Amino acid sequence: SSSNSSFSRELRDDLVHSSSHTASNKAQILTMPQFNLRDNLIKCELLKNEDQYTYLEDFSIFLGTYNVNGQAPKESLSPWLNSTVLPPDMYCIGFQELDLSKEAFFFNDTPKEMEWTNAVGRALHPDAKYALVKLVRLVGIMLIFYVKKEHAEFISVVEAETVGTGIMGRMGNKGAVAIRFLFHNSSICVVNSHLAAHIEEYERRNQDYKDICSRLQFRQLDPTQPPVTIMKHDAVLWIGDLNYRITDLDVSSVKELIDKKDFETLHRIPLLFLQFHFKDVKFMQHQAEAFTITNDGQVPCQFEFITKPNEPTYCKPWLTANPPKGFIAQGASVDVELEVFVNRSTAPKLNSGAEEIEDILVLHLERGKDYFIPVTGNYLSSCYGTSILSLCNLKEPVQEMPQETLRKLVSAEMSLGENAVSTEKPLDIPKELWMMVDHLFRNAIKQEDIFQQPGLRSEFAEIRDCLDTGIPDSLPGSNHSVAEALLLFLDALPEPVVPYSFYPQCLENCSSASQCEKIISMLPRCHENVFNYLAAFLRELLKNSASNRLDSKILATIFASLLLKSQKKQDLGEKRKTQEFFHHFLVQGPS
Template sequence: MSVANSSHRAALLRVLLILLVAQNLARCQLTPAPVQICHSFHCFGEMCYQEAEFANQIAECEPEEHHCELIQLTTVHYMARCSPRCEGEIGTSYSPCLLANNSAPSPGPCSLQCCSGGPLCLVLSLGHLTIQEDKLVLTPPALVRNQAVQGVLCEGDSRQSRLLGLVRYRPERGVQEHALFLYNHRRMAITGDDVSLDQIVPVSRDFTLEEVFPDGELYILGSDVTVQLDTAELNLIFQLPFGSHTRTFLQEVARACPGFNPETPDPEFLWLSRYKCTEQKPSQRGWNSASGTWPECTRKGEDQPSIGGGGSWGGALLEAVQAGRSERCDEELEGADWEMSAAAGSRERDPAGGSQSDDLRPDGKGLLVDQSFRGQDKPDSLLTRQNKSKSEITDMVRSSTITVSDKAHILSMQKFGLRDTMVKSHLVQKEEDYTYIQNFRFFVGTYNVNGQSPKECLQPWLSHGIQAPDIYCVGFQELDLSKEAFFFHDTPKEEEWFKAVSESLHPDAKYAKVKLIRLVGIMLLLYVKQEHAAHISEVEAETVGTGIMGRMGNKGGVAIRFQFHNTSICVVNSHLAAHTEEYERRNQDYKDICSRMQFCQVDPSLPPLTISKHDVILWLGDLNYRIEELDVEKVKKLIEEKAFHTLYAYDQLKTQVAAKAIFEGFTEGELTFQPTYKYDAGSDEWDTSEKCRAPAWCDRILWKGKNITQLSYQSHMALKTSDHKPVSSVFDIGVKVINEELYRKTLEEIVRSLDKMENANIPSVSLSKREFFFQNVKYMQLQVESFTIHNGQVPCQFEFINKPDEESYCKQWLNANPSRGFLLPDSTIKIELELFVNKTTATKLNSGEDKIEDILVLHLDRGKDYFLSVSGNYLPSCFGSPIHTLCYLKEPILDLPLKAIRELTLMPLQTEDDGSQLKNHMDIPKELWMMVDYLYQNAIQQEDLFQQPGLRSEFEHIRDCLDTGTTDTLSASNHSVAEALLLFLESLPEPVICYSAYHNCLECSGNYTASKQVISTLPTFHKNVFDYLMKFLRELLKNSAKNHLDGNILASIFGSLLLRNPAGHQKLEIAEKKKAQEFIRQFLYNSP
């Protein structure tokens, strides 16, 4: 399980995870019929729907949505939701769509990942879609999104920095446990390697993390937040940076505290045992990955030094901390956030590393097992799953061909480095636009000096009879044949020959040495004319030994590469294997030099350069190819006859090149000079030693590249120091020179086009509508206005965001559905703006303190913000109006001017009986009277009154009749009127028994006299209403034989409506409820 799970998780981390939080209106339903519920989630990742975290994400469906469906949008993109119809039924590949209230599943074609061989992972039971529990993949411990801060641990006088991360673990459905992981860290903590686990504090029942205010210190706004962490064993003080990041962190921790709900089990923290274990085992990377078991005690050794080492979690921790840090920075610098490219670069992380994933695992290894799953999976199934996941990962990588727009997409995430690279590559592509070819003269010379020191002037070789070249490339072989040179790499000859060459360069010009590189006896010198020095750049030199053991430097090659103006040039000097018959060895040496010679690039992220990746290659040296098939005398005779052409036919280099064994694509000039090997030193005589070597053209110069003209290729007989003669060649080489003006233009063009591309790839959408008017909004009557978001060409995430200082993205009576989501290019989504005024929002709309007016901010991730304005008018209603206001309204509420309603609604509640202030009031609200009277007339014997739900449509009719004063036309079922009465009482901003009297009532519940006393203290209108209602209920009880009502039923219904806890909507404790019922009951059985 471990491996399959982890690599599966790793795959998940690569993909974006969006959760569509079901945000259904908490709607008062007239009909408390069983609410349709469906699974609701939106996830990305192979079989992501199996994750435990989705297991209990249930949403209530809209009335017209009778289906639950699961849609597989792509192989890694799933959505489950309520649905009005089964889209999958229309012969598409969508799969199972289930009629929610129907017990018979009607799965479409199974295009889902079916669990291995078994039934669908999703099954229908109890009327809705569930995920089979045993198929769930539990979410491993994970860092709660972005919840980490850097703080200072204060112990006495010591101050130590710690990273605090909140980690969540869900051992089973609906259960979660948290722990605070404290980490030490080195320096600024850039990577996961800088972080090591210090200790873990389980968020247990006795855990508290609270802000403290040090004694005697003035609280300064913006100063660090001091918090105290307390558990049974621990007491730690931290200082956390001021700011919203810390604030959210503390809130998140507070939310993680298990609280004292007796129903939830005590957290056990079994999952922490692996971190707590003190016994250290040798760390083994990739330990027992095949066996799939979880050793009792392994992690300590690994976690300690390298939690998150190279893994995603360390990075996530740091990222979370950095997010906080930069935020703080923002505040301190007051927005002067300079995003230096280097700093941004260090923060960039591999997007596959999980930066976008919702939850990140704390081990950072991608090898983590849920203990509960230990041993459940057999190793073989593990392996197959692991392999599968791996191959899929590769597929993903392969299929993610980067298109231009993708690049720009990444760019907009401010990947500065990538942008640089793109500018560079565009510059290379457009090189011809801003460069022209200019010829420069190159001198190339090679000389095998046979271990001798310079004894004669080198000018005949280097500068006689030519114009001063622009560049000198001078190579030597057998510079030093001593053991010291071979073993210690040190020789005085280097300096001697360097001096000799420097002194013999062309006298008409001044030269600068660019580079000297030597491998034992193989040396290469590069000089440039002084005036060209500024145009030489990116000089790199390397050596490759191919001698003894294939590595030593007695044979091999050295090379210098550089950029001259805009042309890249590589000069190679090689000394290949000796002896006539060893041409295969020479071929091999050549190939080895080609493959092993690698130059670092300025940008370390780029792969190293090889010889072949240059515009111009000049290859010189003692290549050691001989003349074969001819005896020495014949060779010498042909030389005497200057029949070089004939002789050349027997040259091994010629035949090997012709056979394409070596030097492919290279050119060599015609050999018009006699072989340069082997002479008696100090003479022009052929070798007279015992070996009597046959003459050979050992010393050669070849080239490759465009715009190269060889002007001369010759040997220099005048030099007699060695048993070789030096060879030289002069070239005119066409070099790409930059026209500064054109270059700047091209660069500007490229930058402009990149800017343009980047701008085109800022997410952008079009909205079908931006202003919404809701006309004549009525109490508890849903109005929906919809619009569509049409996405442009860039995939984007949209979300309605909170305006500053507001807790929600819109007013309480409004809801956008969905309020966030993900849009593929060119796709559309319909958003519904649902306006629903309920009891909590009605009063302020009646009073005019609130208006149907709002601006919603639709934000695109990394993109722009759109403002949507919502307006409308609300029709005041008796529902939501205070009792005393209604008592003064002699007219139907809708017949009154808004101003009058406003004034009356805002009028304070009088506790004294000073109704005399305003004459012409009624004793109770006429609307209440109308409803009660209707029930009294029609429903006194109605069975199950107040217990059967009414109809929504009838409620709307009743509301309109009450608000327009047309009750004579009222025709509704008794149950609807009864429910309207209950709603009326429920929506009173001040309950019939005022909040202030609530506790008194509970206290004297059971004592009728005291209870009556409390009632008598109520404001007159409230007291009237109470008396009136009790009278009515007593009337009902008189008919209990018919209507089956009894005191307990009525007391329990009316108890919670007339007596409401001032603290608000909290669930009442049973004892409190009972007391409220008892209080009401007294009045039902006792006449006043």
């Protein structure tokens, strides 16, 4: 994996002068932060005469994918990898389920990586020499990229990224790994993904695919440049165990249909009247609108969303514009997508009404006008991202309350702490939490792989709406979806169940069960209740481990990361201490 560093600088210097090829790329080739008119003109001339200094050349890439189901390599891979007459110019080999052990799952560490890499290395085409350029692995999903020795000097900007789509959208038993690189002047991205299994789970597979496309981002060398997503490459090569099955059609008719496919063209909007309203924005529910910037002028143009004064970024954290800057040749267009996504860090202030879905983007055209693009929307408050204390003081569903009530609760809580708020006795624990745990207790205590399989995004949306608008007898969705909704609820709390201020002493005392119990008894009352309630529920689950296949280690891993959070990044040692802390409460009840 050492072959790319020496020549990448030369190549990059070349690229600064070069122009680009596809329309999508024209928006990205601005590798220099500040461009002047002269550069623009040069770029424009270069684009016009691209044919004079550009030529196309064919190369062959061997793509292979193999779900090895946790097995070690037993026989030579040569019949597979050495099946072409001529040696391929590159090899991209993907594996799935490399290692099914718990160690691989939780600590992302496996001896199988070496075993299979060696097996591949031994079986490449014997008529050429290959260099291993990059290897990337996420739990059992691995991608190896080899290039023929004589091409190595034309490979540059090699980057690898991974994204997990397992439970809570993070665990790496499902997801994708990807490698991007430049080969001469073409940008190429290779993706190896393992999508959700089972024939009826196509919805989850679609969700996984969308998640991979949006969440897998390569950082650029220039930190002012936005990260590059998979689809922003000249060529995308996607391999993997996709688990899709087409049962009613034969291969040839499927291929024919693919050829005929007409891609939806984006609707053009005159820039002058741009404004966007996002209706009923909800927690973790992605919404997007697109518009087209067309350069109908005589010179190439650079655009950028610029930062307003006293604000850290060009837009609010719940909003993104993609791409946020770019270059448009005369007559060309760029599609810009505005996305709204409220996550755990932006939800608290929106819930309480301290902030609203309201922003004005300033789209700056280099040496030209600035467009103001107002973005508005209405946010539907949620129990997701609302504090335990506030929820204990809300007897009604969050959306039944006037927002003013919630806002007052939050501000009283900020100034006075636990002792504040109403004269009425608060609930022991948030009713939303009770509804989810009670649902699981009644329906999922023996559910196989509970808390280990992800739920469906669409079902999460139903569960969230249900919790926020009513007090139903039972929740919609599968057990796995309810379980994930519970984990997301804990993850979204503005103050974790074990408040940040208690975190250091939890680490210090993690080895002593009695000390740990003592710390918990000192938590604010409603936090203590939630902690004990959850621990008691999990102990019930463990009594049924024969059916649900849980053990205390798995539960400690999952729940410690949600209940004991640090405001800084935790290292592995710290994580293990939080697991040790919580583990005491899983093996014995409070004394």
